Amino acid sequence: MSLNLARLRALQQQAGRSETAAPRAAAPVALPATRDEPAATNNAALVQAATPGAAGTDSAGAAAAAANARSDADCIFGPDGLAPAPARTQRPDLDALRRMIALRERKPTPASGPPAPRAADARGDARESGRSAAALARRGERASAADPARSVRALPADRSLPGEEIAPGLHLIQAHLPLPGPREALPLDFAKRREDRLDPRRLLFFDTETTGLAGGTGTRAFMIGAADWYDDPQRGDGLRIRQLMISTLSAETAMLREFARWLTAETVLSSYNGRCYDAPLLNTRYRLARIANPLAGLDHVDLLFPTRRLYRGVWENCKLATMERELLRIVREDDLPGSQAPAAWLHFLRGGSSALLRRVAAHNHQDVVTLAQLMLRLVQAQAQADAALLES
Template sequence: MSVSLEKLQRLRRQAGHGSTMSPSAPLPPVHDPLPALRRMLGIRERTRPAMTTRSGDRALPGEEIAPGLLRLEQVLPFDEAPSHVDGTFARTGDLPTQGMLFFDTETTGLSGGTGTRAFMVGASDFVPGGLRVRQLLITHLSAEPAMLRAFAGWLSEDTRLVSYNGRCYDAPLLATRYRLARQGTPLAGIEHLDLLFPTRRRYRGVWENCRLATIERNALGIVREDDLPGSEAPGAWLQYLRGGDAGLLRRVLLHNFQDVVTLAHLLLHLAQPDAGTPAVGPPFA
């Protein structure tokens, strides 16, 4: 028995000879940043499987007004908009600003067609005290009909849509989605001023292109910082739907927000006497 004890003690001494840590000493703790991140974002701790690949950053702003549908709204300080603007740039008379709804969509693709859907709709309009910006975002495919109904609620008999390439892309795409959802198309018969065409007539050949970001930077002096290209918006939304990080989708919200704010600035810019040339054809459709 004494021999066995001596052997055991010798083996323990040999095991500890090449190690600076006692075999019984606890391992250093591993830092896990996710709990602190969730607390910072206001996300409650939830028990998940150990092998989950879902992101801890799932926070999105807004109020959930229907299952899977978020609504964001705020009023920005804005120089008091005139009741009418000079419509010479669009070859028309004075244009009333009341009832104008500047709008833009973020979609799952740029080709259009029945396979493309809008997952975000943003709009701005002039209200007492500033420029109101509203956005709708679906976080689940089943929420699309609710988003379409909510956007229809923003339209009225005196609404005049204002967009940038919306007559060729955004409006037809939304009309298709309303039709597939078996909802009446609220865009039918609404006047629509597309600022892309008078902008092209004014600035074609002046700068490298007439993309909205180019026009706002050169003509309006608006410079976007850390802007997410529109081509990356579909991937950001799909990543979130699959349980991924919400960071890119929040940047899509900012991109859409800036688009509808820029449209209001662009309208007032084009309405200045020295900023536009007469358009060819009627401005509304």
């Protein structure tokens, strides 16, 4: 309930004059404000009772009422007629705050989405989306042409391996080349075995691809290639190439057992530095697998040492790749060097593509074929050298 400030000041001045004219009577005490009746209502009633012309009031009562009204008005409105600071503070509306927070946290529902387009608009949007999709496709083709590696990474890795899986993780690759073997026994004069004659059907040319080049028990062969002259009933006489390749570490034992079946007591091994590397490595793997070593006691003709004696200083080195290029006139296309075979197999084990592993198989295939041809060339070269020595 609001009061007229001008009238209130007039009452205050009148009360002041009354106090100076006569002693102030006992002022009635204003009743405290109850919970249902605010203090402003009680004080206003006292002020109205002190106004002139009110029934049942005298000058002393009016003065006392005015004094009480002034003191109560000062408490409520302050000396300037304004409400003091505590009266201006209001309790925050918690319900309004809760509604505001709930409104901010409210998520849009599908029903609040945009209205469905009309048929004509829908056709226009479809044409626009078709043009956008075509533009995106053209941009993707340009990006793929600019960055071939990105398009390759987007495709799934090709994990297919050549040959037939004859055991879990063990693959057998077979081939037959129309290279008939010699009909006569081969002299081993080039290997400083003057009295020895060897049946070419007993020869088994072999080569391994390993997980490392350092050797030791931590290195294993993941591929074994072998070639021999074989008279096939369907394909005829020629060079038979067989390769064993494992795609998991657990298939090593099966590979060793299968390779042991290819060997007999009459087999003569032939390799290129295999006496110092390939054979000791396989001996270790058979021992660790607790399998009887089939290589023990077999004859072994290593072609590296005769090649060095005959062609040392003729070309830059006596590597097998150099011999097949310079001596046999064999040129390999897209060949993967043997030094990269461990990385190719490790890449496949980690889930990569088998493209490099297939190139390793092709490299191993050519190695064993080169060994067979190199032996025939060494026999011929030694015969020519002996003939030249006799003529001199």
